[in-house]
Amino acid sequence: MSVPSDIPTAFREFRLVAAEFCDVVDSASSLDRVELLSRLYEILPRLIHQGAALPSLTSSDSADRKRSSRLE
Numbered sequence: 001m002s003v004p005s006d007i008p009t010a011f012r013e014f015r016l017v018a019a020e021f022c023d024v025v026d027s028a029s030s031l032d033r034v035e036l037l038s039r040l041y042e043i044l045p046r047l048i049h050q051g052a053a054l055p056s057l058t059s060s061d062s063a064d065r066k067r068s069s070r071l072e
Contacts, residue, residue, distance in 0.1 A: 007055055014050040021047050 024031075024039045031039070 010050075010054055014047075014054055017043065017047050017050045 021040075021043050024036070024043060028036050
């Protein structure tokens with residue numbers, strides 16, 4: 001699986017597919033069951049792919065380090 005070297009592009013691509021997914025979910029009450037499932041089956045693999053392609057980010061914020069040390 002390739003991760004785009006341009007992190008903003010990776011997040012933008014994920015956001016676009018996520019917005020499309022949310023639009024389908026929001027319109028679920030106006031779609032018949034077959035149409036809803038058909039749209040979800042088309043979108044979900046792309047959403048999963050884009051989500052998996054997001055880079056792992058870590059914070060260097062000292063507050064995050066303090067919080068994680070309290071949880072350990």
